Amino acid sequence: MNIENATIISNVEIANGIWRMTITARETSSQYQGPGQFINLLSDDGWEHPIRRPMSIANVRGEKIDIIYKIFGIVTKQLSQKTSGDSINILGPLGNVFTGWKTRKTVLVGGGVGLAPILNLYDSCPDSTLIIGARTADEHFIEHEPGNNIYLTTDDGSLGIAGNVINALENLDFDDRTIIYACGPEPMLKAIQHFAAENKIKAQLSVESYMGCGVGLCQGCVIERQNGQLKKHSYHKKYTLVCMDGPVYWSNEVNFG
Ligand SMILES: Cc1cc2nc3c(=O)[nH]c(=O)nc-3n(C[C@H](O)[C@H](O)[C@H](O)COP(=O)(O)OP(=O)(O)OC[C@H]3O[C@@H](n4cnc5c(N)ncnc54)[C@H](O)[C@@H]3O)c2cc1C
Missing domain, CATH: 3.40.50.80 (Nucleotide-binding domain of ferredoxin-NADP reductase (FNR) module)
Known part of the structure; x- marks a missing residue:
């Protein structure tokens, strides 16, 4: 587990109210264990929203991590307003992984x-x-x-x-x-x-x-x-x-x- 500032590479709306964000997160991606794990993120470094928001990892390619999120409330709305080059603070990877899928x-x-x-x-x-x-x-x-x-x-x-x-x-x-x-x-x-x-x-x-x-x-x-x-x-x-x-x-x- 690790805390780092990840840099946003892209952030696009892929369906109504649903967004895919790609970030570069060297430490977190290097510790990733597989599908099921998630990150816990801060959308800004102010005090208005101090509680992290969990987001599942949708893909890892090298140092790049994708998340797919739906706008629910204030923080996911803020996330959708981020652009390439902005950063978010992430804690992760967290949680366990799906098992048994290789043989079933x-x-x-x-x-x-x-x-x-x-x-x-x-x-x-x-x-x-x-x-x-x-x-x-x-x-x-x-x-x-x-x-x-x-x-x-x-x-x-x-x-x-x-x-x-x-x-x-x-x-x-x-x-x-x-x-x-x-x-x-x-x-x-x-x-x-x-x-x-x-x-x-x-x-x-x-x-x-x-x-x-x-x-x-x-x-x-x-x-x-x-x-x-x-x-x-x-x-x-x-x-x-x-x-x-x-x-x-x-x-x-x-x-x-
Ligand atoms: C392990 C885990 C993985 C998740 N992965 C994803 C993901 O990949 N994509 C995604 O869009 N969302 C995911 N969520 C849900 C996401 O964390 C919430 O939608 C987000 O915290 C909402 O924050 P907000 O500030 O936009 O909304 P808020 O204003 O905080 O809340 C708006 C509404 O969102 C719901 N909500 C708030 N917090 C949570 C929460 N922690 N878990 C579930 N529902 C919540 C409630 O219905 C609430 O009324 C995940 C949650 C968990 C626990």
Whole structure:
């Protein structure tokens, strides 16, 4: 883990409200371990927004790191106003990585702000089935190509499969070698957790809970473990910190409530 000032190389809007930023970050890129990891960034060095914002790593090429972000609030809005040559302070790489994808049949599912780690994993295993969900067509920036096992879904039916990512999953054939890898909003992860359990499929979920420090101090990103027990003087058996233990969990490890 490392803190450094990264230089922005490019920052472009790739779909409605969704941006790809490329930065040069020598130390962070040299310590990168694989898809699933994230950085925790400051958009400026003032005191107005002192809490870092977590962003998944979407790609690493040499010293260059891509992030893909959706404008949610003040800091992501500020990020979208940055230009080439500006700098941002980043802490990272943080978190664990997706596992098992080299030897398994892989189905990758991304939705909302959960695209980045899924597209990163897809670069490593392009033979996967890829499912990307969005509310409407203008939030998509790749093609719907069922012939190449790339399925887009839209809530309003304006592109690809009408409905959500579960509608796409329901049309696939699974076997006991399949692992689903997913990242997205909690309701989507909860639905995939349920789908995987019902169909006896293994799944790894990258969880995007609220996060502050990214290093286990603030305890802001805590989620409940499945079947966890509260032990005297320790909550670690019942709860887990997404920043330290995650963000990637087996679907039967965590409880979304
Ligand atoms: C491990 C991890 C990886 C992430 N990767 C990405 C990514 O690759 N791309 C991306 O666009 N976003 C990602 N997020 C979510 C991103 O951190 C938030 O969208 C961002 O912090 C919002 O900051 P803001 O100042 O723009 O919005 P704020 O004004 O702070 O918040 C606006 C809304 O954003 C949501 N939000 C705020 N903070 C978080 C948070 N930490 N996690 C989840 N939702 C939040 C809430 O719904 C809130 O109401 C990730 C979150 C985590 C925990």
